[in-house]
Amino acid sequence: MSNLVSRAVGGLYQVLRGLITVGRHSFRQPITKEFPDITPDLPGAFRGRLALGVNPLTGEHLCISCRQCERVCPDKCIQITSHKSPETNKPELIDFKIDHGLCMFCGLCTEVCPTNCIINTNDFEMSEYTREALVYDLRKLTLSQEESAYYFAKKEVPLPKPKPAKPEAKPAAAAAKPAAEAKPVAEAKPAAATEPAGQAKAADEEKTAAEAKSADEAKAVGQEKEKLVDKSESAAVSAEALEGKDKKQEDK
Amino acid sequence: MATTSLAAVPSGTVPSTGSYNWVEVFKFARLTVIWLVAIFGAVWITCWAAGELLPHLIEMKCGGQGPSRYVIEGLQACTPLLAILVFIPVNAMFMVLCERRALALFTVRKGPNRVGADGLLQTAADAVKLLFKEDITPRGADVVMFTLAPIIFFAPSVFAAVPLLAAVTSNHELFSITNLPTGIFYVLAMSSIPVVGIVMGGWASNNKYSLVGGLRSAAQAIAYEIPLVLSIITICFLSGTLDVVAIAKGQSDGFWHWNLLGGGVLLSVHSAPAIAAAIGLALCCLLLFGIYLTGACAEINRIPFDLPEAESELVSGYNTEYSGIKFAIFFLAEFTNLFIVSTIAAVMFLGGGASPIPGLLDATFFGGAAGQITAGAAVILVGILCLSCKPVPNTGLLSSGWFGWLCFGLQLVIVAVIALLLGGGASLVSNGLTGWPFNQLSAGHAQLKWLFQSLVNPVTFAGMFWALLKVYTLVIFAILVRGTLPRFRIDQLMDFGWKRLIPLSLILLLAVTFLRELV
Amino acid sequence: MGENLTALTAWAQNHSETTAFYILAFLAIPFAYGVLLDRRIIRSGFLLIGVFGAISGVFLLLQAQFLAMAQIMIYAVGITLVVVIALMLTNPRLEHDVNPAIPVAKTSGIVVSILLFVTIYLSLRSEIWPLSPSPVKADNVLQIGTGLLTYYSLPFEFASVLLLVALIGAIMLARAEHRPPSQMEERLDAQEDLSSERNDNVVQV
Incomplete structure (x- = not known):
């Protein structure tokens, strides 16, 4: 009997404590972010709209037409058109189509991509009036240089620096590419070739140094700090990228 | 449980500028x-x-x-x-x-x-x-009963509220017609009917989830209606009547006369054993209040007793197949039931429309100077609450910046003017409409005078005010419970109802009967 | 026609109680027939609620408010719901069993119901029903309580004993069967044999 009473009193006490705790919560700052007014700061691993990145330093397209994403896609929403370049004997990208109406944003394609070209961006506002408008072609999929830089920094993936550094395949392809006229990315490439080259190089040096530092620190301090360093490093770039994004939205 | 979840949230993720x-x-x-x-x-x-x-x-x-x-x-x-x-x-x-x-x-x-x-x-x-929305009747459903179920669920809750009106309006002459001699028993009988609607809807939907929801609801309602009714009957023993107006009237003159605290026994005794009995009685009544709230929660299928409409298990149970206006009626009835059980609790345990402290905002209060000042101040406060808010971004009502502050200032001015007008009116009313402008009225203005005097009735106003305050306190408590407690398991629920609450309420019935004689 | 109607309304105004009684009766009797005749047994269970509701209306006419409320609360909701749930949990084939009963059962049923009717009629007729001209007091709970505990205390106690017997019987029926532990083990063994056999079959397949 006394056991019963003590249990009842104990249970009531616990319920009361729970009620008080929940009641106290009503005075906390709400964690709601009212979306259209405040765009949520999504983590880098967020799986939003798919996009194709370019090399943030040189601006060249990262896709090597290996078709691994097309093969792994469970929804078969990726369609790649490519041909074998007569000069280099390498596959060359002609068109890249993703049907975002079919896509379920599983992120498998981004995992298999050997060059980290296809990525999930943080963009989730992609409603359209027709289903056809959800099929994105290469032009709509390819990110600008700034955006690529932003996402490479945000997702903390290694930069595709080795690519231009690699002696055999890549420079050759880069050299061969201006010749091939069937590129919708063409607009990006002359830019990469001419004036931002010096800038890119400067940024490159800075970045390598910063990255080495950050890598050391990451081991010592942990992820938080690394993120901070990354942020400070790519602050200017990401600001530009965001501006670009805003402009794009305005265009829409 | 709750404390661990608090601790689990890293402080960095909550963008708290101040602590509150x-x-x-x-x-x-x-x-x-x-x-x-x-x-x-x-x-x-x-x-x-x-x-x-x-x-x-x-x-x-x-x-x-x-x-x-x-x-x-x-x-x-x-x-x-x-x-x-x-x-x-x-x-x-x-x-x-x-x-x-x-x-x-x-x-x-x-x-x-x-x-x-x-x-x-x-x-x-x-x-x-x-x-x-389109009103869909599923194939294979029993159409007549499918249509009848929401009505049977909703109609009794409308009728059940009738006698309570007399109790919360301090027995106003227009509402005294609703005062039945078996008032509280009528309310209980009416509020026991909705479960028929739930079982009916669950069976007629031709859906196994709905059926299980309906069955659970019936089992639960039968189990928890007994302690609920026993607790109410015990309070009727204490008051010596079934008449809700009489029960509410017996609890006036301050919160120490509430049935929650034993119905005024705490202050009226002088010998030691009687004091002990009075304290025992008050404890019993507190427990009875707890039993009533538990039973009422189960009766109206609210968390933690929401097994009949458990979304995670039964896809919301008996109203799975309902849509459109029928679903709206179910929804309406659920909240009406919550309001009605809260009103019953307020009338039976918390004194209905009586003021918790005698002289505070009741009929005698409206005559004095304090009444005028308080009425004016209350109107100003309510006006500020209604119209203004510190201009923070994204309120939807105001924007930040100089324009927001301008709006804020304008609102303050408007509120002040309205408050002054209404406060003046309130003070006139509290004078019984015999003061300055009214003694200037000639016989031709008798209509105008009648208009004001019939529109404002301080007795009923005070009763309604306190009743609404008490009822909504209970409603918000129910919401707090909903935000806190997880759902019962069905066997625990039955166990708790039959093996714990019913014996406890029977014991309390006996205890209150004897302690009442001792005091 | 119009004269008839006015005469009817005048009569209804003078005999409002009788009119209300007939309205309730015309509600109750079809409901009762529905209980008997509806093939869907759950539905007839719900119709029973209507019958009890109409009867509580009759109680209200007799100014027995408390009894009317108790009728709704206990019979119309509590007991009928239990009946409905019991029906839902029993064999669903009941609904589709439209075979006419065996002739013997039919005739015996008719005989029994006639006998019952005659008995009730005779007993009702033999009783003297005193009518008091004074109206019933509104607060008649006191009268009911006094009656139950003084004049009718013996039937009241009998009824409670009957309920107790029913309760004990229900518990006896519902109680889990207690077997000696050896038997339990045997049953478990048998189950294991069965399952192993099944496994064997699977392997063979």
Whole structure:
């Protein structure tokens, strides 16, 4: 009997404590972010709209037409058109189509991509009036240089620096590419070739140094700090990228 | 459980500038005040129009004899029903919004704050949406019973509220017609009917989830109705009557006379054993209140007793197949039931429309100078609450910046003017309308005088005010419980009902009967 | 026609109680027939609620408010719901069993119901029903309580004993069967044999 009473009193006490705790919560700052007014700061691993990145330093397209994403896609929403370049004997990208109406944003394609070209961006506002408008072609999929830089920094993936550094395949392809006229990315490439080259190089040096530092620190301090360093490093770039994004939205 | 979840949230993720967030609490209070004033005003004006104004006009035009007499009496007899019919839908609309906002507060969210100013009209929009949705009857359903179920669920809760009206309006002459000699028993009998609607709807839906929901509801209602009724009957023993008005009247003169504290025994005894008995009685009544709240929670299928409509297990149980207006009726009835069980608790345990401290905002209070000052101050406070808010971004009502501050200032000025006007009016009313402007009125203005005097009735006003305050305190407590406790398991539920609550309430019945004689 | 109607309304005004009684009776009797005749047994269970509701209306006419409320609370809701749930949990084939009963059962049923009717009629007729001209007091709970504990205390106690017997019987029926532990083990063994056999079959397949 006394056991019963003590249990009842104990249970009531616990319920009361729970009620008080929940009641106290009503005075906390709400964690709601009212979306259209405040765009949520999504983590880098967020799986939003798919996009194709370019090399943030040189601006060249990262896709090597290996078709691994097309093969792994469970929804078969990726369609790649490519041909074998007569000069280099390498596959060359002609068109890249993703049907975002079919896509379920599983992120498998981004995992298999050997060059980290296809990525999930943080963009989730992609409603359209027709289903056809959800099929994105290469032009709509390819990110600008700034955006690529932003996402490479945000997702903390290694930069595709080795690519231009690699002696055999890549420079050759880069050299061969201006010749091939069937590129919708063409607009990006002359830019990469001419004036931002010096800038890119400067940024490159800075970045390598910063990255080495950050890598050391990451081991010592942990992820938080690394993120901070990354942020400070790519602050200017990401600001530009965001501006670009805003402009794009305005265009829409 | 809750404490661990608190600890699990890293402090960095909560963007807390200060330690306390008064803005949301303030907005919730503002919303509640606006809605309650609207509901209160609507019901008050309707009752006044049907019960006072129209009969008065008819009497002026046709005289008080003959067929017009029947019309007048019919109108006055219909007033309580009209009051309920106006009150229940509007009130349920507000309660849905109140529940969503309060729950958002308890779970550190913001809740609906987009439709209208600061989400004021959210449920109105929802109601319109539900009315226009297609009304689907599933194939294989028993059409007659499928249609009848929401009606059987909703209608009794309308009728159940009738005798309570007399109790919360301090037995106003228009509402004393609703005062039955077996009042509380009638209310209990009526509020036991809705479970039939649930079982009926569950069976007629031709859906196994609905059926299981209906069966669970029936089992639960039968199990928990016994302690609920026993606790109410014990209080009836204590008061010595089944008449709700008499029960409420017995608890006036301060909160120490509430049945919650033993019905005024605590202060009226002098010998030592009688004091012990009185304390025992008060403890018993507190326990009875707990039993009543538990039973009522189970009776109206609220968390933690929401097994009949467990979303995660039964896809919301008995109303799975309902859509459109029928679903709206189910929804309406659920919140009405919550309101009614809270009203029963307020009348039986918390003194109904009586003021908790004698002299505070009751009928005697409105005569004095303190009454005038308080009325003016209250009007100013309510006005500020209603119209203003510190201009923070994204309130929906105000924007930040100089324009926001300008609006804020303008609002303050408007509120001050309105408050001064209303405060002056209130002080006139509290003088019994015999003061300055009224003693200037000649006989030709008798109509105007009658208009004011019939519109404002301080006794009923005080009763309604306290009743609403008590009822909504209980409603918000129910929402807090919903935000805190997890759902029972079905065998634990049955165990708790049959093996714990029923014996406990029987013991308390005996204890109260004997202790009452000892005091 | 119009005269008839006015005469009827005049009569109804003078005999409002009788009119209300007939309305309730015309509600109750179709409901009762529905209980008997509806093939869907759950539905007839719900119709029973209507019958009890109409009867509570009759109680109200007799100014027995408390009894009317008790009728709704206990019979119309509590007991009928239990009946409905019991029906839902029993064999659903009951609904589709439309075979006419065996002739013997039919005739015996008719005989029994006639006998019952005659008995009730005779007993009702033999009793003297005193009518008191004074109206019933509104607060008649006191009278009911006094009656139950003084004049009718013996039937009241009998009824409670009957309920107790029913309760004990229900518990006896519902109680889990207690077997000696050896038997339990045997049953478990048998189950294991069965399952192993099944496994064997699977392997063979």
